Each structure stands twice: as structure tokens, then as C-alpha cells.
Amino acid sequence: MLKKGTAVMLMVIGLLGGSLLTFAYTGYSGGSGSVASEGLLASLTGSAAQKDDLKKIETAMELIEGQYYKDIDRSKLVDGAINGMMEALDDPYSSYMGKETAAQFEESIEGSFTGIGAEVASENGKVVIVTPIKGAPAEKAGLRAQDIILSVNGESLEGLELNDAVSKIRGPKGSEAKIKVQRAGSTDPLEYSIIRDDIDMETVTAHMENDGVGVITITQFSLNTADRFKEELAKLEKQNLKGLVIDVRNNPGGVLSVVIDIAQQFVEKGKTIVQVEDKNQKREKEVSKGSNKPYPVTVLMNKGSASASEILAGALQQSAGATLIGENSFGKGTVQTSYDKQMGDGSLLKITIAKWLTPNGTWIHEKGIKPDIAIPQPEYFTVAPLSKEKSLKYNANNTDVKNAQIMLKGLGYDTGREDGYFDKTTEEAVKSFQKKAGLTVNGVIDTETASKLEAALIENIRDPQNDTQLKRGIEQIRKEMAASVSNSK
Structure with missing residues (x-):
């Protein structure tokens, strides 16, 4: 009984006490914010309502361990209890991380980890990409901010804790992650094959x-x-x-x-x-x-x-x-702010403060x-990749054809339209691309043509000469420089 009660008490102390750490994603160092464990314990034991709360948690754990028809790993119950508390906050940026996930989180703060290279959050029970990290496999493959990750290697992320979802997304260098996402504006899910790598970021x-x-x-x-x-x-x-x-x-x-x-x-x-x-x-x-x-x-x-x-x-x-x-x-x-020392076992709480x-x-x-x-x-910067499930050819009319037309236009090939209908002008544009890419010239977008088309588009996107925003930023600076010179005369 003493051990069970102590475990629950330590869990609550870890949640409520301790000093603010200085680093987390936008971790704020706003003073010590510390509460002595003895003082907190005294306040807990001194409040009837708080004692009842602790007793309720303790009783639930005892009942599960004693009455559930299977043997239970106690650590899973504790983790589940903490995860439940964090879920109750209804805050996608507050979360509990087990020892392994916490270590990965610390690595990302330090600027080095292994995975696909994307910042994710939980929104309304869905895993959403905040942003792919520049130059990382996720960005190179074409993942975009606001994409909803549906599954990884065929395993659905629906209903998973964010930390469990992250553990499925991450993995050893060289391993493959087949990521299925839902993107706004696309009726069907999109699938990407991404090779995980060391994300040793030069920030x-x-x-x-x-x-x-x-x-x-x-x-x-x-x-x-x-x-x-x-x-x-x-x-x-x-x-x-x-x-x-x-x-x-x-x-x-x-x-x-x-x-x-x-x-x-x-x-x-x-x-x-x-x-x-x-x-x-x-x-x-x-x-x-x-x-x-x-x-x-x-x-x-x-x-x-x-x-x-x-x-x-x-x-x-x-x-x-x-x-x-x-x-x-x-x-x-x-x-x-992240709390790890207070947890005492390598796990971590990230709490919105x-x-x-x-x-x-x-x-x-x-x-x-x-x-x-x-x-x-x-527009071609955010176009969805082609499904590649079947070839696209003359007289087809669907979203994939529309996306292919956007890609071709972005690469300088005139399709005459971008409404998803594969007409003769689109076919000639495909033939022109195939000829330049050294492919069989038949006007059909098969798997090989689709892959080459996407690769050429990604190369085009990475070319600074096609970066409209960067060019406008430089143009604006030059205008302000010229105005400054003019005003100083």
C-alpha cells in the first residue's frame, strides 16, 4: 500500500512542483517558479479535497491491478494516467513524453536527431504537420505545413497519443516511412515514401x-x-x-x-x-x-x-x-516549459505555462x-503529388491530371488548361517533357514519367530564381536602401 500511494504522490508532485526549465519549444524562463516538495506535500495532505483526489487515483489503480482479468504493467497505468491529465487540458502543445520520446525531444532542441524531419502537433485528435524542416527528407519528399498524417507504414495514427504517433514517424537512419496524409484541397489521401535520415540541422x-x-x-x-x-x-x-x-x-x-x-x-x-x-x-x-x-x-x-x-x-x-x-x-x-528532473525517470512533461x-x-x-x-x-510549389496507381492518358479527367497540368506549367510546358481534362494539348506537353527527360515519348503519364515529373518540379522549387517571395524580399530591401540614400542627400 505504501509503495502504491507513494507512486501516485510522486506523480502528482512531479506534475505540480519544481523549477521552470529554460529550454523547450519556446520555453520561457520567467523566474524560478519553484515550490519545495515538502511544502507541496504538506498542502496536499492538508486539503481534504486533494487527499480525496489522490485516494481516487490510488483506488482506481488498485482495482485495475487486483481485478482486471490480465496482468498489467504498472508503468503503463502511470503513463496512461499522466497522458489522461494532459489530454484533459485540451492543449496540443502540452504533452507527456516517456523516457525514449523525451530523449528524442531533447535531441531536437539541441538540433540533431534521426527521422523524417518535421515538426508535428496534435489538433482535434489528428497529427498535423506544423512545418517540415528545411532540407530534411520530409521537405524533399513534398510534405507541407497543415498536412494531416493519417498513417505510417500502414499503421493508422488515429486515436494515438502524440508521443506514440511520433515514435512511429521516427526511426533509424535508412529505414523507410510510407506516410499517408490528407491535404486541404485534395479529395484523396496522398502517400509519400520517405527514407529516414540523421537530421543534423545547420539552423x-x-x-x-x-x-x-x-x-x-x-x-x-x-x-x-x-x-x-x-x-x-x-x-x-x-x-x-x-x-x-x-x-x-x-x-x-x-x-x-x-x-x-x-x-x-x-x-x-x-x-x-x-x-x-x-x-x-x-x-x-x-x-x-x-x-x-x-x-x-x-x-x-x-x-x-x-x-x-x-x-x-x-x-x-x-x-x-x-x-x-x-x-x-x-x-x-x-x-x-519542459519538466524532466522533477519526473525522476527520464520522462518529461511539456506544459503550456x-x-x-x-x-x-x-x-x-x-x-x-x-x-x-x-x-x-x-501554385506548383504546393501541388499534390500524383497517385501513380494508374497511368494518365488522353481523355482522362480527374484531380491527378489537374495536378500534372500544374506541374507541367511550372516546368514551362504549355498544357493550355489546368482543369483536369487530359486533352491533346496536354498530351503534347507530356511528350515534350518525356523527350527532354529521356523517356519513352508516348504522351502517357505512367509511374516513371510521374516520378520524373515530380523530381524535376522539386528541383525547380529549390532553385532560388523561382522563389517569388525571396525575390520580392530582396527587391523590397533594395527599394528601402535607395530611399535611405535619397533621404540622406
Whole structure:
């Protein structure tokens, strides 16, 4: 009896007590927040209602262990109880992770893990891709933000805990993950074959365009991202940087202290970077200790820009005068902290502890941030892959034909229409592509032609010359540079 009661008590203490850790996805270090275990235990034992709650949990476990017709692994009961508590919060960003999943989570914060490379969340019981990580297998295969993952290697994810779903998605390097997803605008599920790999993320890359325009891309805000950003920015400034484009498209977020460190390099000292509001509606402002820059800045974002990416975009727009370009962002306005030491066995609780607001006090949760200049990518950037279940040929009329027509147009082949009807003009476009790709020229989109078509399209998407948003960001910087020169005369 003592052991059973102790296990439940420790579980509750782990849920309620302990210090805030400083790193999690947008983990917030807002003071110690600690409660001594002895004080918490005293308060629990001193409250009749709390003692009744603990007794209820203990009784349930005793009844299951004593009366259930099969032997039960006690650890599964404990994990199930904690998972049930987290589900009751109805918050996709608060979750319990077992030892193995917790270790994977810590790896992702550090910027290195093995899997397909996608940030996922649970929404209304469904596993939804927040964003594929740039350059990772998921992005290369064509997965997109807001795709709903239905199954992995034939195993449905329906009804699974998010951590269980993640464990099925992840796996050893070189193994295959057949991912079936539902995408908005597509009537039938889409299936991707993805080879898992080491996701050793270089979170910051940079290059210099002509006329002193620099571009820095941030793929995630991991523990070393601020240092890497400073290094790359310093290199660009040594090359006579005159304007900067910061690209956080498809960046799922990361560590709050890291994004604050980056933001204050552009926000004037004393101005607000972000506000954090706790459950008691008490707000704390994080103000810059840095200084602004003498050159203009634009930020590129899209619907895969979430959490810390949105904090950076909001801070630079409202407190540093940066121009936001691209698409409406994802809309994640909450702050999580991870608790692992308190659990004592390698498991971890990730709990939403507050919401964050932009410098002017706007809560962007489930709404996102609107760009100052809305620029979509070409339609072929988000076209669904072809099913390949059967060949497409003259006189066919379906969604796959429509997607093939969009792909062909994106590659420069004129189909004359994009309504899903496979006419003679579409057939000639297919023949032209087949000829250039070294395929049998028959005007039929079989499995080989479809695969080649998709591969060519992905290569086209990766070409910066076809990146409408990046080109517009650079164009905007050049306009602001020219205006600055004109005003200084």
C-alpha cells in the first residue's frame, strides 16, 4: 500500500512542483517558479479535497491491478494516467513524453536527431504537420505545413497519443516511412515514401546578393542558433552589408531566450521584444538590451512560420520597423516549459505555462501574423503529388491530371488548361517533357514519367530564381536602401 500511494504522490508532485526549465519549444524562463516538495506535500495532505483526489487515483489503480482479468504493467497505468491529465487540458502543445520520446525531444532542441524531419502537433485528435524542416527528407519528399498524417507504414495514427504517433514517424537512419496524409484541397489521401535520415540541422545559413543585400535563413531556434546567427551576420557586415533579408519560412520555432537574443540585435535598447502573460493575466515585458541597425531589414514568413518565428517577426515589425513579406504565419501564441528532473525517470512533461503577445499587445494564437506585403509562391510549389496507381492518358479527367497540368506549367510546358481534362494539348506537353527527360515519348503519364515529373518540379522549387517571395524580399530591401540614400542627400 505504501509503495502504491507513494507512486501516485510522486506523480502528482512531479506534475505540480519544481523549477521552470529554460529550454523547450519556446520555453520561457520567467523566474524560478519553484515550490519545495515538502511544502507541496504538506498542502496536499492538508486539503481534504486533494487527499480525496489522490485516494481516487490510488483506488482506481488498485482495482485495475487486483481485478482486471490480465496482468498489467504498472508503468503503463502511470503513463496512461499522466497522458489522461494532459489530454484533459485540451492543449496540443502540452504533452507527456516517456523516457525514449523525451530523449528524442531533447535531441531536437539541441538540433540533431534521426527521422523524417518535421515538426508535428496534435489538433482535434489528428497529427498535423506544423512545418517540415528545411532540407530534411520530409521537405524533399513534398510534405507541407497543415498536412494531416493519417498513417505510417500502414499503421493508422488515429486515436494515438502524440508521443506514440511520433515514435512511429521516427526511426533509424535508412529505414523507410510510407506516410499517408490528407491535404486541404485534395479529395484523396496522398502517400509519400520517405527514407529516414540523421537530421543534423545547420539552423543558420547566409549568403550575400548583389548591391550589399544579405540573406540569412533560420530553420529553427535551437540552443546554438543565436551564436550561429551572430557569426553569419558579422561575416555579412564585414562584406559591407547594406540591407538584410531574414528568412524564417517553415521555421517551427524553438527556444524563447534564443529568439530574444537574436531580436535585440535589431531592436533599439528599451523597446519591447515580446510580452508574456501568465494564468493570472500578469504580463512581463522582455525589453531589448541591444541596439538597432543602420540598414533596412525584411522578414520572409509563410504558414509554416510558427512560435518563435512569429515572435521574431512581430518584434522586428513593431519595434524595429522591419517589413514582413510572404504569407500569413501559423499562429502559435503560447509558451511551453519542459519538466524532466522533477519526473525522476527520464520522462518529461511539456506544459503550456503562458501566452505571448507582440510588443503592441496582440495575441496571434490561431490567427497568425499578416505580412505587410502578401506574396504567395507559384501554385506548383504546393501541388499534390500524383497517385501513380494508374497511368494518365488522353481523355482522362480527374484531380491527378489537374495536378500534372500544374506541374507541367511550372516546368514551362504549355498544357493550355489546368482543369483536369487530359486533352491533346496536354498530351503534347507530356511528350515534350518525356523527350527532354529521356523517356519513352508516348504522351502517357505512367509511374516513371510521374516520378520524373515530380523530381524535376522539386528541383525547380529549390532553385532560388523561382522563389517569388525571396525575390520580392530582396527587391523590397533594395527599394528601402535607395530611399535611405535619397533621404540622406
